[in-house]
Amino acid sequence: MATATVIKPDHAAKRKHLLFTDEHEDLRESMQAWVQNELWPHRNEWEETTWPREAMERAGELGYLGLCFPEEYGGQGGDYYYSLIRAECMSYSGSGGTNMGFAVQTDMVLPPIHLLGTEEQKQRYLAPGITGEKIGCLGITEPGAGSDVAGIRTQAIKDGDEYVINGSKTFITNGVRADFILMVAKTDPDAGHNGITLFLVDTDTPGFRVSRQLEKMGMHASDTAELAFEDMRVPVDAVLGEVGKGFYHISWELQGERMVAAAGSVAGAERMFEKTLEYAREREAFGRPIGKFQAIRHKFAEMATKIEAAKQFNYVVAWRYANGEYPVREITEVKLFTSRIGCEVADECVQILGGYGYMKEYEIERAYRDVRLNRIGAGTDEIMLDVIGRSYGL
Ligand SMILES: Cc1cc2nc3c(=O)[nH]c(=O)nc-3n(C[C@H](O)[C@H](O)[C@H](O)COP(=O)(O)OP(=O)(O)OC[C@H]3O[C@@H](n4cnc5c(N)ncnc54)[C@H](O)[C@@H]3O)c2cc1C
Numbered sequence: 001m002a003t004a005t006v007i008k009p010d011h012a013a014k015r016k017h018l019l020f021t022d023e024h025e026d027l028r029e030s031m032q033a034w035v036q037n038e039l040w041p042h043r044n045e046w047e048e049t050t051w052p053r054e055a056m057e058r059a060g061e062l063g064y065l066g067l068c069f070p071e072e073y074g075g076q077g078g079d080y081y082y083s084l085i086r087a088e089c090m091s092y093s094g095s096g097g098t099n100m101g102f103a104v105q106t107d108m109v110l111p112p113i114h115l116l117g118t119e120e121q122k123q124r125y126l127a128p129g130i131t132g133e134k135i136g137c138l139g140i141t142e143p144g145a146g147s148d149v150a151g152i153r154t155q156a157i158k159d160g161d162e163y164v165i166n167g168s169k170t171f172i173t174n175g176v177r178a179d180f181i182l183m184v185a186k187t188d189p190d191a192g193h194n195g196i197t198l199f200l201v202d203t204d205t206p207g208f209r210v211s212r213q214l215e216k217m218g219m220h221a222s223d224t225a226e227l228a229f230e231d232m233r234v235p236v237d238a239v240l241g242e243v244g245k246g247f248y249h250i251s252w253e254l255q256g257e258r259m260v261a262a263a264g265s266v267a268g269a270e271r272m273f274e275k276t277l278e279y280a281r282e283r284e285a286f287g288r289p290i291g292k293f294q295a296i297r298h299k300f301a302e303m304a305t306k307i308e309a310a311k312q313f314n315y316v317v318a319w320r321y322a323n324g325e326y327p328v329r330e331i332t333e334v335k336l337f338t339s340r341i342g343c344e345v346a347d348e349c350v351q352i353l354g355g356y357g358y359m360k361e362y363e364i365e366r367a368y369r370d371v372r373l374n375r376i377g378a379g380t381d382e383i384m385l386d387v388i389g390r391s392y393g394l
Contacts (some may be wrong), residue, residue: 060132091267096370097221109136116241139183175225207232219368267341337373
């Protein structure tokens with residue numbers, strides 16, 4: 001056989017990343033199919049109703065909520081890349097709100113319970129969280145303190161073998177429907193960063209109240225609550241981790257939150273890019289597909305380059321994390337970078353779709369609103385910049 005002397009690029013060739021094994025790719029294939037078949041068809045309906053509990057239970061039944069948790073608690077015992085793939089697959093749901101509700105469960109609420117929980121707490125919250133039987137929410141933000149976590153006012157005062165909790169939380173994803181809350185409260189108001197403690201509380205505890213369901217710009221498929229705690233008594237064994245170490249525990253949790261946000265931003269940008277590319281191939285103006293105009297073609301080239309850079313950065317950070325490092329500076333950078341790229345891509349995609357980009361019947365309109373949260377949630381751009389800057393001793 002003659003040796004080929006002309007090697008042509010094959011842009012359509014399936015690309016496998018060096019990070020992923022065949023097993024990872026098998027999961028991607030099955031989970032993506034599930035998201036496309038069972039979540040995507042409901043994307044419009046859930047904007048009105050929010051995603052239903054059965055969707056979470058179904059994810060649990062298929063093993064998608066416990067991919068990285070040990071088998072003894074019902075998990076699959078996989079490495080961190082499974083979590084990354086799950087976040088990427090969820091981008092096919094066409095609903096940022098659904099993705100966020102699920103990510104709160106898998107990447108924000110359950111990991112601290114796995115890391116810090118007692119055996120009893122793991123049996124009570126982690127195992128049913130993995131099956132989807134119990135839904136959790138994460139309560140950090142308060143009406144008077146968001147970025148400044150140490151500025152929270154909710155107090156947990158020890159009274160015998162109980163704590164009495166008073167205060168409030170706001171912007172809490174899954175807060176309306178949750179069965180339990182992982183929350184931060186001050187156990188010693190004079191001890192600064194060392195006076196904050198994590199608690200795991202059932203939402204049917206007397207004194208717990210959903211004071212308001214909040215209305216938002218986007219992420220409509222997700223419920224967002226304001227919560228009130230009035231003389232809410234919890235046993236001392238509701239403490240998660242060490243008393244007084246909650247600030248440090250939650251700072252660790254936030255790294256996982258930022259990584260899943262980064263993966264979601266990149267995958268979301270890819271989906272918007274694909275849909276917009278399809279549109280630009282079909283929509284004609286002045287007798288030709290709009291994608292054939294250099295101005296539009298270059299927009300795609302810019303977006304593709306940024307998405308690819310963001311994706312590779314994200315993968316390298318994930319690789320470091322999966323290999324036991326704790327690369328906080330880079331996690332912060334990738335969260336900042338990917339959420340900005342997500343917003344830029346959304347804006348360009350709306351522009352390319354023209355008037356249709358502004359219409360609700362095209363998914364880009366929703367994605368544009370949903371993705372804006374990424375520069376605020378899990379730490380704002382300004383806070384990310386500050387964390388990065390301070391990591392250099394500035
Ligand atoms: C839809 C949605 C869902 C959410 N889900 C949850 C959840 O499930 N659980 C939860 O606990 N929280 C949740 N949040 C809260 C989110 O994490 C906070 O909104 C975010 O951390 C910012 O806090 P803040 O809104 O109080 O803004 P603030 O902290 O008041 O910040 C306001 C502005 O000031 C800037 N700023 C603040 N401090 C500094 C500084 N030191 N230097 C420079 N600029 C600064 C900020 O960057 C921002 O631009 C959610 C928010 C939204 C909108």
